[in-house]
Amino acid sequence: MPTKIADDIPRLKRWIPRLRGKRIGVLGDLMLDRYMWGTASRLSPEAPIPVIDFVEQNECLGGSGNVAVNIATLGAKVEAFGVIGNDEPGRALQKCLHDLGIEERGVIADPQRITTVKTRIIARHQQVVRVDRERREPLSAKIKERLLQLLFPALKRLDALVLSDYDKGLITDDFADRVLSAAHLLKVPVFVGVKTRKLYAYRGSRLVACNAKEASLLVNRVLADEKSFEEAGRALLAHFGCSAVVITRGEKGMSVFEETSPRHLHVPATSFEVTYARVGKAGVERGATGRQVFDVTGAGDTVLSVLAIAVAAGAPLADAAMLANTAAGVVVGKLGTASVSPQELLHALEDVRR
Secondary structure, three states: OEOOHHHHHHHHHHHHHHHOOOEEEEEEOEEEEEEEEEEEEEEOOOOOOEEEEEEEEEEEEEEHHHHHHHHHHOOOEEEEEEEEEOOHHHHHHHHHHHHOOOEEEEEEEEOOOOOEEEEEEEEOOEEEEEEEEOOOOOOOHHHHHHHHHHHHHHHOOOOEEEEEOOOOOOOOHHHHHHHHHHHHHOOOOEEEEOOOOOOOOOOOOOEEEEEHHHHHHHHOOOOOOHHHHHHHHHHHHHHHOOOEEEEEOHHHOEEEEEOOOOOOEEEOOOOOOOOOOOOOOOOOOOOOOOOOOOOOOOHHHHHHHHHHHHHHOOOOHHHHHHHHHHHHHHHOOOOOOOOOOHHHHHHHHHHHHO
């Protein structure tokens, strides 16, 4: 069942101020995203690759850290929970959390692990290569117990909990089961972003979000038309035992499935290009179909973040999904890992209405 977001803009705009002040926990695989920027004007004599003349380096939070940033940028109070290495990237990651005002008491530095780092080399606003430094072995029982003992007391003060699973060894079936059981007892809704083929780790969650490729892997079938997406969404609802499933579909928007609704909701992509340069400005390209995409890095994190904070603020899932879809449209117009501010989201909604 498709929806026309333009008809709902006044109501959606009223939700944005209500996001401020909500207390959201983010549990998952913390990462550091490093960007090395340079210029490229010649090819290497050693191989058919460009030579990058280094200009600068900066870093930001990735993985579940990016979810935390997205939520904090929209005005919520965020508590991060996860495990990093006792190393230089881990200290850089903690500094990023501190600088953004994200509570980091739930972050454990484990000397036996390394901090996941994704280093992207960018030249002329294009990513040339990405280098990943990571290990995926499960947490030790001791560290897992320490993390849970930090999380459980915090649940009492949270409006929602986000599980951001990037398959780095943190969230296992038994770990997720204990987290979801504790959250259920305290009536804290849990929103899950999946990057794995695990089907039973998130039973009882409020919502599970994944992209079309991940959904296809989870149900082991090709998703080529509306019927296949409908069948996949219903299958995932049953597999996860959750209240709702959201499948993001890139330029085709997203599909929302609820346990209590016999029909799914399709939130289409905006029918014009929304880029960061255009947000809040005239000159929207109305002849386009879908968005001009600069970089899809972290767009799924933005969707998960907005879904969680909007539902925690009292929004119906349909409204939360439309807000999340609009926010993702802003983020893909930015280069690199990015988030969206309340003002940018308001401007983007205004552009949808024009």
